[in-house]
Amino acid sequence: MILTLLLIIPLAGGILSWMVARWSVLAARWVAMLATTAVFVIAMAVWLQNPAELGAGTRLIEVNKPWVPQFGLSYHLALDGLNLLLVLLTGLLAMVAVACSWQEIQHQAGLFHLALLTLVTAILGAFLAFDLLLFFFFWEAMLIPMYFLIAIWGHENRRYAAIKFFLFTFIGGLFILISVLGLYVYAGKGSFDYDALIGTAMPAGAAMLLMLGLIFGFAVKLPAIPVHTWLPDAHTEAPTAGSVILAGLLLKTGAYGILRFAIPLFPEASRTIAPILMALGAAGVLYGAILAYAQSDLKRMVAYTSVSHMGFVLLGIYAGNAIAIRGAVLVIVCHGLATGALFVIAGAVQQRTGTRELSRLGGLWEVTPKLGGFTLFFALAALGLPGLGNFVAEFLVLLGTFAASPPLAVIAALGLIASVVYALWLVQRSMFGLNVNELKPADLTAREVAILGVLAALLLWIGLHPQPVFDTVDKSLTTVERALPTGESYE
Amino acid sequence: MSELLWIVALAPFIGAFTLAIFGASMPKKIAGAVGCTSVGISWVCAVILGLNYTQPQEVSIGWINVSWLQVDIGLRLDTLSLAWMEVVTLVGLLIHLYASQSMYDEDGYSRFFCYMNLFVGSMLTLALASNLLLLYLGWEGVGLCSYLLIGFWYKGVVNCDSARKAFIVTRIGDTALAIALFILAWHYRTLGMQAIINGAPPVAATLVALLILGGAVGKSAQIPLHTWLPDAMAGPSPVSALIHAATMVTAGVYLIARLGNLFLASPAAMLAVAVVGTVTLLYAGLSALTQRDIKRVLAYSTISQIGYMFLALGVGAWNAAVFHFVTHAFFKALLFLSAGVVVDAQNHEHDIFKMGGLRRALPVAFWTFMIGAASLCALPFITAGFYSKEAILGAVHTSQAGAGWMLACGLIGSLLTAAYTSRTVLVVFFGEQKMEVSKRPGGLVVFALVVLSVLSIIGFVGWPKLHLGESSEQMLVVVSTVLVLCGIGSAYVYFSRRQLSEAFAAWPFGNALHRLSLSGFGFDWLYQRTIVNPLKAIAHANRRDIIDAFYTGLAGAARAGESLCKLMQTGRVRNYAAGLVFGAIIIAYIVAVR
Amino acid sequence: MNNVPVIHALIFAGALFAIGALGVIVRRNLVFVLMSIELMLIAASVAFIAAAAKWNQADGQVFYIFIVVTAAAEVAVGLSLLLRIHHTFKSVDSDDVSLLREEGER
Known part of the structure; x- marks a missing residue:
């Protein structure tokens, strides 16, 4: 429940902020601020409450419900130490992002907060997802609000930067999708669940190719050279809040993906x-x-x-x-x-x-x-x-x-x-x-x-x-x- | 009792923190009081600790605990760190008092004391750290404060450039030290100082020792990483006195003395230390001879004196090196502070040849400078500098590791020291007065100068006495005394007889030599040409990121393909119909042929 | 009818079609283009009729009727388009009506 709440609060906050902005922009800012604060407070409360599970290395909270069972897609979210830390960071930097656009963003402030908070939702989802297709869904969902943040509220060369950002990360995302599907086929369990896919035995060559797909997607986001060149443009042209989220959180999803998926799913190939x-x-x-x-x-x-x-x-x-x-x-x-x-x-x-x-x-x-x-x-x-x-x-x-x-x-x-x-x-x-x-x-x-x-x-x-x-x-x-x-x- | 160690190290940090946050809204008097008080508290605790010192003591709290790596924030007091702690707090306090008066008219007064307090705290952390990582923290911290204080007058681009140069050059050494830390950490599975000192040295002892030497060379401004120190004189005089003379620049000496056993495990590294020291002391002495900026003379002199300390370390005479550090801290701080009085009195003029005859006009500065200069020259028997320098030369003479040429160079070094010191004294304080005195030292300034003068004379008390038993050691004292007197005499002769210096300047070779020495033997020029400029050129050439060219190329290719395909789209129905017909013909042909 | 070989009818139809196609390609006047299209349709009809005669099947003639109806509809639509084009562009030259191309690159 808490995990679902973590996703719903920013999304609902964003929509509310968008609607409220018709009457009062200031109220919209406060709504966004409250939503991000709520995310941070919830994460903080979880962190302060659960030292035992953290010590044991088990998952603190877990939700696992079938979503599209025909395709083996489940709504599987979980929180362990690694993503708890990142969720905390997300809450904090989302607050920073809202606070630092207080004066900077005057044009379409409601829509801005909608985009910002949708982005936060997608990032939280990517951090929490334990179903690979669900993860991919959130991964791609991050692109769209970020694209608009750059393209609408950016600086001089914003369209170029936004399209460059989109192309790079989208192509990276496609490789991730291919790898996820390949893994699904090799595992043959009819499930995209992380726990079902982990430890899948497969030929070394196939494992290497699938892992390279994942790594490519994550490396673009990280970004590692030589696929980093979208970053300077996107950072430069994005509004302040966009840069904060981009540097503070979006890049981290790449690192998180490597730590959570690329290495544990393909240990030999990673080595x-x-x-x-x-x-x-x-x-x-x-x-x-x-x-x-x-x-x-x-x-x-x-x-x-x-x-x-x-x-x-x-x-x-x-x-x-x-x-x-x-x-x-x-x-x-x-x-x-x-x-x-x-x-x-x-x-x-x-x-x-x-x-x-x-x-x-x-x-x-x-x-x-x-x-x-x-x-x-x-x-x-x-x-x-x-x-x-x-x-x-x-x-x-x-x-x-x-x-x-x-x-x-x-x-x-x-x-x-x-x-x-x-x-x-x-x-x-x-x-x-x-x-x-x-x-x-x-x-x-x-x-x-x-x-x-x-x-x-x-x-x-x-x-x-x-x-x-x-x-x-x-x-x-x-x-x-x-x-x-x-x-x-x-x- | 050992909890006092926390106060010693923390008091300056708390002072710095207070000044950083509230300094801007504080009256100057209070800011200065906060700055001096925090260091004062530190000094009082240090004295109490020193008087009660019987055995090493340690305090610590946890810091990093990852896998096998366990590093504490721990302070450890033993004889070596005791010496450093006492000197840093005492000299630090005196210089703070001095600065609270001499800097009073400057903008950013509270900022100044914030940085100074931060420096004292970092320096104490460096000296008291019970593990290498915390030492590294202090090590970088003092480097930072050095950067901040050299660039204290941030409006001058030259000051900022000098500050950056200092930080970058020392950081090169620091990185070598960091790599040494990695090797040590994996070897000992800890960074605790005691484990490293008492444990068996690693296989690559020479490599480790050389890397540590790299760090020490950077921080202590020894060849080849010495070029930052002369430029560092862009900072205010108290900064030069505290950081670039008394304490920070001797951190390298501390580090090597601290990790002595690693060096003892590698004769090659010991030799390297001694060679660096010897070459540097000669080099810096020669450069100091011709400098026109009073602070640059002292800067080169500092490099040279630290060269002596390195020489002592290189022959294994840890004690002599530390002894010289203590006396040098006193007399060099004194020299810088009285030079500061002189500079302030001459409208911030640094050129000694525009000064002159200040003997009468600034008696306090004159006498204190004279005492400092005498100690620097190692004037026999009456100065502290004499005892410490004799200790070093004696150690070089008697030690197994010492060589004849090192001793010879050390002796020539004392000749040079005497020569450049007396040159400065003669030019600045004698002759005719060229400029009016615009500012006189205040009470606190005089107090600090007098205390340091006393210390420069009696600073040898408490250290092991010279034993002049063997005739060769007596000879050494006599020889060095004669050399010092020669140095002073030659400087006197050179400057009292105009025609001599004019003849030297007219002689082309002498002129070239003069310019070479003035430029510090072209190290800056060399580094600029061979390292700085090429790297800058590379960075600027790649400003637009060559890798991005690939992607823009890709985009360009797509665009070219688009315009190629677009040629077919004429918009004319006839052309489309023609295309249709030809297509049909081709298909029909293919069908017919099959 | 039977003494005309079917191949002659087909050659005739092919030639007629080629003339029509060439007309569509080379003529710029849209009226002629429409007429050329008619020619092509007629060529197709001739081929159908020839085939119907050859195999004695009525299907070809049914198709002929279809084609005639389509051609009538096509002419109606085509001419009305032609009138609109003439109204808009004051011209019946097909090259003037190249709006499918991007602006400024004509």
Whole structure:
């Protein structure tokens, strides 16, 4: 019931918000805010209540009802440690997304909130689904509202970006569908249920092909190089809330898909392909960082840092030992918080100065010290400053990777240097120097300070006390670890 | 009692946190008071801990517990960290007091103290950490504060560039250190300092030691990662005194001393440490000879003195290295602070040749600078610097690992030290006065200077005495004393006789040498050409993401195909009918042939 | 009738059809195009009648009736379209009526 509620609340909230917007836009915003808050509160309540099941590694809550029994399609939702964490993140970032569009979105605000909350519903569904076809349904359902968020409320080049986003992720989704159907046929149990399909025996070649299909779809979403190029455009053109959701949640569905489906369903094939994907991850870390440095558009720069950070995720997951995988999960969380915050900042800058072009910014610290301080803080989080969450995450990924492949760990560690280069460059070009363009933006409002303050506090908290996160996901990752018993010791 | 350790480390962090959140709305007096008080609390606790110190003690709470990896946030006090803790808190407190007055007219006063407190906290974390990951946290934290404080005057692009350079260059070393941490973690299955110190060193001990050396070289501004330190002088003087002289830059010395057994396991790594130290101390001494910026002279001098410490570490004389760290912290902080007074008094002029004759006008700065300079030169018997430097040279002389050429270089280094120090003193304080004194030091500034002066003289008390038993060691003292006096004398002669310096400048080779030394022997130039510019060029060349070209190419191909197919769509019925007919003919033909 | 070989009738029908098809392709005046279409229909009818005669079956003649009816309807529709086209474009040139092509690329 709770799980169904988690899906219904945002959807109903979205529709309600759309209808209410005819009379009062402010009321529509509050409806959306309440709906997202409800999602967060429910997830938080579940998290605070269930330490025993988390420790045992069983599913906390499960719903399993037949939906279209002729096709073996069931309405199977479940919550375990891994997706509980992501649902929490979803609730939080959805609140952030609603809050940060409070002033930015004036055009068709009701429709905007409908799209936003439908998107949140689809993301929650993708995280919760334990039926592969149901998962695919939610996976595809994420595309449509996101497409409209970019295409209607985006910036200058929004149509191009929206179509590019749609084509990439849609093609990726098709591959996922093929793999799901193939798995269904091979299993021969007439069911798309996760529990029925797991452990399906099949020829190695077929398993590899089907897994590649899944991986391709997930890698596009993650995004891993070389299928990342939709991301900078989509991020740059999306409205702030869209960028926050995109960076904080949509990319995570890719990582989640790998952890939940690609590896447990195809353990042998995953083991075979792990070195290649690790190499892609390490390359992504460096490649994204180098590209980020060269960008002159604030949002584009942050977008490429996402590519770099998601490289850590891919690297950590396929390094395969307990440390690296937990590091990867922590990267997922921390990247969501830090990059989400950076997009909020980029949105605030654009709204105030009318530009995202770094060469037209500069010297903002003097006029907007709060904005400057937060920019500095989240840039430091992005570069992995110890004491903040990203450091713990990246350190664990690199430490774990070192056992699986020392050279790749070293290459990815070079990304640490590159991240300093781009993060400091970002801060310097936007905040430091003389205010030559005589920009006179207003400093952050109390609402924005609250958003960023919460995100900053969370990052600091995770940096100094990450254990609750590890305890939450610990047991639900054992299937992944068992599937990839690589690299437990480097010697 | 050991719970006081928490207070030592946390008090500055709490101060920084308070200033970060409420600093903007605080009156300056309160902001300064918060900044000084937090460090003061830290110092008082450190002193109490120091007076009651009998054996190592440790406090910790959990941090990361994943699989086999268990890392605590733990602080451990032993003799080594005790020395660092006392120096950092004491010098930190004095510099905070100094800065609370000297920085009073600056914008961003509370921001300054926020960063300074953050620095002291991070530095204490670094020194007290009971495991390498927490040490790494402090290590990066001080790097961050160094970045923030070099770029404190953020409106100047040069300052920001220098700050970034400092962070990036040290981060290169940090990454090497991080890789060393990975190897150690997998080898020992822990990052706890005690387990690593007492355990059997890993197979790849040389590699690990060299990686750690990489980290130390970056942080301590040794060759080849030293180029950031001279530029770091863009920051305010108290910052240079605290971070870039007394404490942070010696973190590398601390790290190597801390992990000494890893280095002892690898003679090659020890040799590398000694060579880095020796080369650096000579190199920096030579560069310091010609600098015109008073703070750059001191920066190169710092690099050179840390070179001495590395030399001591390289020959296994941990004690001598730490001793020199302590005395150096006192006298170099003193030098920077009195240089700060001079710079403030001369309208922020850094060029020593535009100063002069400040002996009368700024007596406090003159006398304190003289004391600091004497200690830096290691003037025999009356200065702390003498004892620590003799300890190092003696260790190089007696140690198995020490070589004759290292000793020779160390001695030449003292000659150079004496020469560039006296040059600075002569040019700045003697001769005729060229500029009016615009600002005089206040009470707190004088207080800090006087305390540091006293410490620069008596800083050797409590350390093992020099034993001048063997005649060779007596000879060493005599030789180094003579060299120091020679250095001072040559500087005096060079600057009192104009024609000598003019003749040197007129001599082409001398001129070239001068320029080479002034530019720090072209390291910046070299790195710019061989590393920075190519990387920048690559990044900018790929600005639009070459991979995306594939997809835009795909889109282009689709578009080309579309326009090709579109040619058939003329919109004319006749053409369509013709197509129909030809199609029918072809089908008819195929049917007929079959 | 029987002394005319069926092949002659078929050749005649083919030629008639070819003339009609050529007319549709080359003529630009829509009136002629319509007439050419009529020619093609007639060609088909001739073929049917020839076949009916050959096998002594009435089906061909039934089809002939069908074709005549269709042709009448076609002419009615065609001419009325022609009138509308003439009204809209002030022309009965088929090349002027190329609206299926994208705008601006004529």
